[in-house]
Amino acid sequence: MNPSMKWAQTALKSLGYAPGAIDGITGPATGSALAQAILDGKVDVLQPEWIAFKKNLKLNQPTRRTINDVYGTPKYKEGPKKGAITILNPTEWRRNFTTIELQASDDGKTFKIMVNRKITLNLLCAFAEIKRHNRTLPVEQRWSPLVLQCYCPRHMRWDAAYALTVHTWAAAIDVDPKKNGVGMKSNIPAWVIAILQAWGATWGGEWKSYPDPMHFQWMR
Numbered sequence: 001m002n003p004s005m006k007w008a009q010t011a012l013k014s015l016g017y018a019p020g021a022i023d024g025i026t027g028p029a030t031g032s033a034l035a036q037a038i039l040d041g042k043v044d045v046l047q048p049e050w051i052a053f054k055k056n057l058k059l060n061q062p063t064r065r066t067i068n069d070v071y072g073t074p075k076y077k078e079g080p081k082k083g084a085i086t087i088l089n090p091t092e093w094r095r096n097f098t099t100i101e102l103q104a105s106d107d108g109k110t111f112k113i114m115v116n117r118k119i120t121l122n123l124l125c126a127f128a129e130i131k132r133h134n135r136t137l138p139v140e141q142r143w144s145p146l147v148l149q150c151y152c153p154r155h156m157r158w159d160a161a162y163a164l165t166v167h168t169w170a171a172a173i174d175v176d177p178k179k180n181g182v183g184m185k186s187n188i189p190a191w192v193i194a195i196l197q198a199w200g201a202t203w204g205g206e207w208k209s210y211p212d213p214m215h216f217q218w219m220r
């Protein structure tokens with residue numbers, strides 16, 4: 001139970017939204033309610049209490065050490081593809097996930113993607129904030145991705161010598177991979193990166209030894 005999440009759920013309920021159980025646990029219902037409130041202009045994420053809420057979200061991101069406790073523990077074996085893994089209990093494993101719709105701009109593409117239930121709020125709200133910002137821009141300056149990828153059970157760099165990527169837990173997204181490859185200059189605007197980071201994401205573009213600008217993960 002996270003008191004900050006419970007505070008947000010209570011605030012959303014009093015605004016007339018349906019955040020699900022007031023239990024202080026993040027999930028799709030709270031995420032959808034907060035994203036809708038942001039789009040409706042009923043929640044201003046630049047207000048101090050919501051800035052504090054987002055700070056708390058960021059602080060609560062798991063680390064490599066705690067990722068299984070937060071997103072689930074995969075049972076797997078190596079292969080069959082090099083660097084990939086095979087989940088041994090796929091039905092049970094997928095209960096950690098849910099499918100959400102994301103749209104960055106009113107005139108942009110809508111994505112249906114399967115993500116970890118624990119990052120639905122972060123993604124839905126980041127995209128709601130991005131959409132609101134896009135509405136303030138001239139059409140030709142609006143940002144909307146063409147490709148968004150999330151779930152992929154494998155090792156980092158498709159190499160079993162490395163740890164499992166956060167994509168294994170469906171808690172990372174790759175944005176327009178062809179335009180944002182390893183070592184490439186990102187085509188994602190700085191304001192979009194800042195919004196995703198404010199909703200708890202770690203951006204791979206800031207990694208010194210292996211800059212991966214397509215990659216945003218919800219693990220510190």
Ligand SMILES: [Zn+2]
Nearest residue numbers: 172173174215
């Ligand atoms: Zn990635």
